[in-house]
Amino acid sequence: MASLCRLRVLSSIQNFARIQHIRSIATRSSSFAVLQQGLGTSKCNQNNLQQRITELTRSVRHYGSAAEMTITSIQERCTLVLKLFDKVDPEKVSLESKFAEDLGLDSLDAVEVIMAMEDEFGVEISDETAEKLLNLKDVVECVADRLDVAH
Amino acid sequence: MAASRIPPKVMSLKQFMVRQQVISLYRDVFRALRAMPDDAQKKEVKAWAKEEFRRNQHHTDEMVIKMMLTQGKQSLRELQKTVNMAR
Structure with a gap:
């Protein structure tokens, strides 16, 4: 039981690290997008990118949280x-x-x-x-x- | 006209206590079975335990029931021991 608990904590730490990683990618790419826009690329491209970023960040499932119960x-x-x-x-x-x-x-x-x-x-x-x-x-x-x- | 408020088919205290013990033994058997690793075996033992309780359901003699309770508790201990060993 204790080992299971430890495993869960470990995986949640890993997950946290992964989220942080994605966040850093997100900021990097959005700043890239701003740069691109400044250089005259189309706004549509930036929207696509924004969408992709929200998709990326949304698809992360938090291990500790169970399904919402009503x-x-x-x-x-x-x-x-x-x-x-x-x-x-x-x-x-x-x-x-x-x-x-x-x-x-x-x-x-x-x-x-x-x-x-x-x-x-x-x-x-x-x-x-x-x-x-x-x-x-x-x-x-x-x-x-x-x-x-x-x- | 001092009619008793207690309905005629109510259990005596002793009967009630024994009944309670039987029910808690039934529950304990199922709790013990949860820890069993093999699913097929679990099903088998569950069916056996259920049948055993049902088969002796008709008994009304308190001594007989108490004897069977003791037997059941012994089987439960054995089961718990075996399950613990298997893990």
């Missing part, structure tokens, strides 16, 4: 996980449907569903919390809490 995306993913659970009738799944009464899941199935949600989002839900999650809405709220997403 409450709706969490809802969608939770619903999908529940629908894919083999004992659940996908037609019956809604945010309000209760695991025990509406979907016909017993306590062991509920444990499995919560574990599947943990796997999906990479969060840990404790036993005490898991007991209180009776429908999909509760689960979504719990996951959003864990991921620091406003809801």
Whole structure:
């Protein structure tokens, strides 16, 4: 685990260095473009260059940051996980449907569903919390809490 | 007319505690399985564990359930040991 962490830090440092490099290229080429313009080259050329630079800088992905999560995306993913659970009738799944009464899941199935949600989002839900999650809405709220997403 | 507020089909405290233990054992088994490196094996053991719980679901005698709990915990320890060794 520690080595993984170290690796991640290392790669983010590398990435930072790469961004810095691209920035320096960008400034260099834009100053070049200004020079060219001063010498009478067409403005269209400079626009192209500017575009290329923004493309270059935008295509860099920051390693540390995960995909942006919103409450709706969490809802969608939770619903999908529940629908894919083999004992659940996908037609019956809604945010309000209760695991025990509406979907016909017993306590062991509920444990499995919560574990599947943990796997999906990479969060840990404790036993005490898991007991209180009776429908999909509760689960979504719990996951959003864990991921620091406003809801 | 002092009717009890407790519905007739409610569990006793002891039954509730045992039930809680069974559920937490079930969860622990799944947690232990997460660390298993081989996916095919993981699936197999998961299916086996599930079946074992389902097969003994009908038991109501507390002593029997407690005995099986102990057995299950032992199996879990063994599983954890094996998984740790495999890593």
